[in-house]
Amino acid sequence: MSDFFGEINPPQRLLMGPGPVNAHPRVLRAMSADLLGQFDPEMTAYMNEVMALYRGVFQTQNRWTFLIDGTARAGIEAALVSLIEPGSKVLIVRSGRFGLLLTEIAERLGAAYSTVDAPWGEVVPMARIREAALDYRPHVIACVHGDTSTTMAQPLEGLGELCREIGALSYVDATATLGGMAVEADKWGADIVTGGLQKCMGGPSGSAPITISDRAAEFIFSRRHTEKGIRTTDAEDGDRARIGSNYFDLAMIMDYWSDKRLNHHTEATTMLYGARECARLVLAEGLETRFERHAKAGAAMAAGARAMGLSVYGDDRYRMTNVTGIHIPAGLDDAAVRRRMREDFEIEIGTAFGPLQGKIWRIGAMGYNAMKHKVLITLGALEACLRAEGFAVTGSGVDAALEVFNG
Known part of the structure; x- marks a missing residue:
C-alpha cells in the first residue's frame, strides 16, 4: 500500500512571531536520544539535573523546581488549580489576553476574584496592585510577567513583600520571558513561577518549567488527601479542599520529583531531554x-x-x-x-x-x-x-x- 501522506517535511521557515520560535539545533539533537524507563537510575539522575539547572534559570534556591509535562498552559493550570480552592479570593492583575486567561481559569475553579486592570499597552503600577490587595485581602495574587498580546512586561518588584504582608500566595506566568528577560523568582518573592520552552528558552512547546517556594509547597501539601485514605496528607489541615485535578495536582507531581519517586505519570522523556538542553544553553551563555x-x-x-x-x-x-x-x-x-x-x-x-x-x-x-x-x-x-x-x-x-x- 502506498504511503498516502508521505514523510513529514516542513518548510525551513524563520519563525519571527511572538512564539513559537525555531528551536536551537542542540535541543533538537538532544531530543533524538534514546528513551529510558521513568525509574531508570540514569533517568532519575537527569531529572535531578533538570531541577538544578532550572534553579539557575529561575534565579532561585527553591527545592521544588522541575517540569510539568504539557505546554506552558499546563504549568499555568497546575499552579492555579493547586493554589486556588473553591471560594478562594484571587486578585488578578490584567493588561492583556493572558491576564484574561488567568481570570477564566479562576472562574472554572470556582474562585471569588477581583481584578486590577490597565489598558492594553500599559502596565499596572505596583501601588495600584497594593491598594487593591489591601482592600480585597486575597488568598492569591496572580499576574503575567510578559504578555505577548500587548508586548508589555509587568514590573513585579515588591510583589512578594506585599503577599507576605497580607498572608497571600503569589503566582507569576513567565512563559514569554523566561530565558530572555530577568525572571527573578527569589528577588520578587514569588511563590510559584511557570514558564515554557517555545519562546526565549529556544525549544519546542510541550514542557513547562515551574518553581515553587517552600510556603507554597506547604500549602499545596496541606491539600493532599483523599476521602478513602488511599493517599493522605502529612499536614493536619484535613479540611483543605482536595486539589480538583489529578494530572495537575502539584502535591502528587512533587512526590514524583522527590526522592520518593511516587508514580504519578510517565515522564515525557524526550521533552525532558529538550528542556535540559535548553537550560544548559541558557546557563552556558550566561x-x-x-x-x-x-x-x-x-x-x-x-x-x-x-x-x-x-x-x-x-x-x-x-x-x-x-x-x-x-x-x-x-x-x-x-x-x-x-x-x-x-x-x-x-x-x-x-x-x-x-x-x-x-x-x-x-x-x-x-x-x-x-x-x-x-x-x-x-x-x-x-x-x-x-x-x-x-x-x-x-x-x-x-x-x-x-x-x-x-x-
Missing part, C-alpha cells in the same frame, strides 16, 4: 549576556521599524525585549503583508488578538532567533513586502538596526 542579546535584538527591531516610517506600539519604558508590536499603517492589508512574508521569504510574523486584532503586527526576536542576521533578514523582507503592498517606506530598517547592533 544570564546577563543572554538578556543583553535579547535587549539588543529587540531594540534593533524597533529602530528598524521606525526607520521605515512605522510606529512602535506601547510604552517604551515597559516593552518586552523579545517581542515588538508595530502599528499596521492605515489602508494596508495585514494579511497580505504576512502572506508575502511567508510565501516569498519563508518568514512568519504574528498578528494580534482582541482589541489589537488587525491593528498591530507582533515580531519576535527570541531564543535562537534573537540574532543579528535574523533580525536584519526579517527587516529587509518586511521592507520589500511593505513596498510591494504600496506603503511608502521612508528609510532603511536594516541600516537602522545595524547601528543598534554595531553601536
Whole structure:
C-alpha cells in the first residue's frame, strides 16, 4: 500500500512571531536520544539535573523546581488549580489576553476574584496592585510577567513583600520571558513561577518549567488527601479542599520529583531531554549576556521599524525585549503583508488578538532567533513586502538596526 501522506517535511521557515520560535539545533539533537524507563537510575539522575539547572534559570534556591509535562498552559493550570480552592479570593492583575486567561481559569475553579486592570499597552503600577490587595485581602495574587498580546512586561518588584504582608500566595506566568528577560523568582518573592520552552528558552512547546517556594509547597501539601485514605496528607489541615485535578495536582507531581519517586505519570522523556538542553544553553551563555542579546535584538527591531516610517506600539519604558508590536499603517492589508512574508521569504510574523486584532503586527526576536542576521533578514523582507503592498517606506530598517547592533 502506498504511503498516502508521505514523510513529514516542513518548510525551513524563520519563525519571527511572538512564539513559537525555531528551536536551537542542540535541543533538537538532544531530543533524538534514546528513551529510558521513568525509574531508570540514569533517568532519575537527569531529572535531578533538570531541577538544578532550572534553579539557575529561575534565579532561585527553591527545592521544588522541575517540569510539568504539557505546554506552558499546563504549568499555568497546575499552579492555579493547586493554589486556588473553591471560594478562594484571587486578585488578578490584567493588561492583556493572558491576564484574561488567568481570570477564566479562576472562574472554572470556582474562585471569588477581583481584578486590577490597565489598558492594553500599559502596565499596572505596583501601588495600584497594593491598594487593591489591601482592600480585597486575597488568598492569591496572580499576574503575567510578559504578555505577548500587548508586548508589555509587568514590573513585579515588591510583589512578594506585599503577599507576605497580607498572608497571600503569589503566582507569576513567565512563559514569554523566561530565558530572555530577568525572571527573578527569589528577588520578587514569588511563590510559584511557570514558564515554557517555545519562546526565549529556544525549544519546542510541550514542557513547562515551574518553581515553587517552600510556603507554597506547604500549602499545596496541606491539600493532599483523599476521602478513602488511599493517599493522605502529612499536614493536619484535613479540611483543605482536595486539589480538583489529578494530572495537575502539584502535591502528587512533587512526590514524583522527590526522592520518593511516587508514580504519578510517565515522564515525557524526550521533552525532558529538550528542556535540559535548553537550560544548559541558557546557563552556558550566561544570564546577563543572554538578556543583553535579547535587549539588543529587540531594540534593533524597533529602530528598524521606525526607520521605515512605522510606529512602535506601547510604552517604551515597559516593552518586552523579545517581542515588538508595530502599528499596521492605515489602508494596508495585514494579511497580505504576512502572506508575502511567508510565501516569498519563508518568514512568519504574528498578528494580534482582541482589541489589537488587525491593528498591530507582533515580531519576535527570541531564543535562537534573537540574532543579528535574523533580525536584519526579517527587516529587509518586511521592507520589500511593505513596498510591494504600496506603503511608502521612508528609510532603511536594516541600516537602522545595524547601528543598534554595531553601536
